[in-house]
Amino acid sequence: MYIPQLGRVAIGNDSSVPLRRAYPVVAVGFASGWPSHNIGIVAIDISYPVLVLVSGVVCLGAMLQGSIGFGLGTFSVPILLLLEPLFVPGPMLLVAFFLTLMLLRRERASVAFREVSWGIAGRALGSAVVGVVFLYMASEWMPPLVAVLVLVALGIMASGWKLPITRVSLLGVGFMSGVLGTAASIGGPPLAMLYMHSKGGRVRGTLSGIFVAGTLFSVAALVVSGKFGLREVYLTGLLMPGVLLGFLLSRRTARIADNGYLRPAIIVVSALAAVLSLIRYL
Structure with a gap:
């Protein structure tokens, strides 16, 4: 008992x-x-202090994503794995789905829907390729490798080089996002780097359109595999207040990011994601 x-x-x-x-x-x-x-x-036993800390972490992560278009998972997941691993991956994926839906609605006037479709196609292809690779090859080398690739790409883009947003670039970057997201849980930076020279509303809205499909596919896969049930639904409910608060706060911080801070924020958060991935797997 x-x-x-x-x-x-x-x-x-x-x-x-x-x-x-x-x-x-x-x-x-x-x-x-x-x-x-x-x-x-x-049965689950979570202390109130841990719950408060977890809520604060996802609040900051949601505020970050609501400001620059990504960052909930990048910021929150490494900390949640230390505080309470039960919240990863299922509950975090489901709250990310709800957050991207809210962002998509808020920024709907700025969403480039044609770009969303090509980004989703590339991301789905990248995820599928990684799934096949994991079936036949050792996967330990992939997360550190792709993290290094992100850092290299960041260095190139920080130097001022701008990749045009075309169908080909969306497919390619979407593919890399799918690979990184599946292999190392850092799928946001590639797409964010492609849009770092765009206006804030377009970045947040278009990335949300791409991510909402990706998170939905991931949750569905967990359900099919038997790794997402009623327990995860309850845990998602515990995370939602913090996510909702972060989303509401991001209305103000998004305006701050749009005043010349969006590009530096994308570079810093992307670099942080890559470094954390290297630390985790090395």
């Missing part, structure tokens, strides 16, 4: 667990205690 301690978040299917000890979001739909029937939820 699972008995949670006071001052801790409890998620479970034991009818003896008092409702007042559960986090309110989890308790939605249950008026008088936990359901007596078995709904297959694995």
